[in-house]
Amino acid sequence: MAEGHNDHGGTIMTRFRSFMLLLMIISVVPTPSAAQTPSPDGQTFTFPWPPDWVARGRYQKMVLRGITGFNPGQWDVHACGTLPDCLMPASPQFNGLVYHNPVNPDEIVCDLCESWTVSRDGKTYTFQLRQAQWHDGQPVTAEDIKFSLDRITEPQAIRVRTGVLRAFYEHQSAQVIDARTIRVPIKFASPLFLENIASEYMKMYPKHVAQNLSPEDAQKPGKLIGSGPWKLKEFKPNISIEYVRNPNYFKKGLPYFDGMSFTIVRDYNRRLAAMQVGQAHTTEGPTIGSYGSEDPMRMQRETKGRVRAIYIPEAVQNYLVLHMNKPPFQDPRVRRAVFLAVDRHELVKIVRCADPFGCFGSVGTFLPNKGGKIVESPEDLAQAKGWRRPKDQDLAEAKTLMAAAGYANGFKAMLNLGNVPLAVRTGEVLAEQLRKSLGIDLTLEPVDRATQVDRIIRGTHHASMDSSGVIILDPADYLNQHFLVIGGQKNPDSWRNPRLSEIIQAQAKELEPLKRLRLFKEAVEILRGGESHVVPLVWGYSGGMMDYRLQNFHVPGSEQIVKHFEHIWWDPEAPLPRN
Known part of the structure; x- marks a missing residue:
């Protein structure tokens, strides 16, 4: 079922902010829960795969059924500015360089990277990449990461929710050290750099595909490919959005379903009815402003807890x-x-x-x-x-x-x-x-x-x-x-x-x-x-609904993060929670 935030006694980012504040003063910093290695060059944060929660998940040979009220109108998350008709349908296909830990969303951890090193002056980040591949089988390389950072910061390009990166990163300044290492200088020391590149809109794209697409073509379904847990199978306007599991996903063991299918239903009351009778397992997102009312709570009451209400205040x-x-x-x-x-x-x-x-x-x-x-x-x-x-x-x-x-x-x-x-x-x-x-x-x-x-x-x-x-x-x-x-x-x-x-x-x-x-x-x-x-x-409020048998969803502090559906699983034996 949906779970609240698990407090691990202080997140990596909390300690990282402390590190940033002390950079100029002392050379010893607290050791966070992630593997950390001090060196004369700075501090390295390492995130081995898999984390403990992966083994608790249960793969099911089934298709996750969702319901959405929105017809996707854009698919390029670098350019778009909307959650329901762009980020939600696009995000499951892609990875970021870093992202919010899905089981502890206040933490920022590696996604495509396996570690980052921040220099002692806080103005240079060096990312070591995991061994990953794009949906077409080509390897993810540091050249792709540099291309993506430069695409996001391209001068004059419309970047509604990614344009903030220009404040931190100078266009074309990243250095490719080798195929799996990239050095990213930033204009000034700030913990907000990592917080911003952890945004779901800051996805990494394959250079060999994206560089050949016009801005208009990039907004068409299926033109951009990613490295993420889900591949876009088919988008039927006004009918459905379907995904298939990425069998070569670099995060072994994920995702936990064979596919996902989101039925597009414009009528709000029909969407509520679909959740009530069990035609859908989850709303889109699963949190979004259009459900930020009493309706999810009423649904939880009427279904005696089979459908769980989720809210972000x-x-x-x-x-x-x-x-x-x-x-x-x-x-x-x-x-x-x-x-x-x-x-x-x-x-x-x-x-x-x-x-x-x-x-x-x-x-x-x-x-x-x-x-x-x-x-x-x-x-x-x-x-x-x-x-x-x-x-x-x-x-x-x-x-x-x-x-x-x-x-x-x-x-x-x-x-x-x-x-x-x-x-x-x-x-x-x-x-x-x-x-x-x-x-x-x-x-x-x-x-x-x-x-x-x-x-x-x-x-x-x-x-x-x-x-x-x-x-x-x-x-x-x-x-x-x-x-x-x-x-x-x-x-x-x-x-x-x-x-x-x-x-x-x-x-x-x-x-x-x-x-x-x-x-x-x-x-x-x-x-x-x-x-x-x-x-x-x-x-x-941002609100949503999930079947109680969907496990490992932890409510984030923002509806704009944890949109990839890679970490939740279906437990047919889960006990019905008390309403």
């Missing part, structure tokens, strides 16, 4: 994108008016709370309070414009701004949004708020996820309602997603603020926690000016 932000490529949102006064007028507390109460299950969300903020770093506290929000209650002062200022911009009586606008129930309900409540407070008449146009994203990128509507899952468990994550990368889904009209850009660069280099927190707070003050393209709405 505060994992997904719903927000507005105000498109600046056309009136009226090219005017910063109108953008600020909308930012002030939104009643986030009401949105949570109406959309995210349900008796007797409680609430599955909180008021939206600009930055996630993750990794033990609280940037926007409840006490702070209680006094902040846009969040404080009652709303009288904020609404008065918003109306003044609208009048100054020439829209005292409001205006009509089109809102692009997804068609899942949570999104539609949020859009309905938001539209009513803006109609009552500012006279803005929003027409909602809900569509499937792929179409919604395409509309955002092209700026076809006045505004779009979107969602974004946390990738790395650090407040910098949303600065990187929405404001570091210019263009693409998260910043389609290339909004930027010079001081904010400086802060984003500075916080990545800052190793002193209090100084870094001050930089985050300064960034928030800039964004609370309300002139950017982003209007935070609500933080939501």
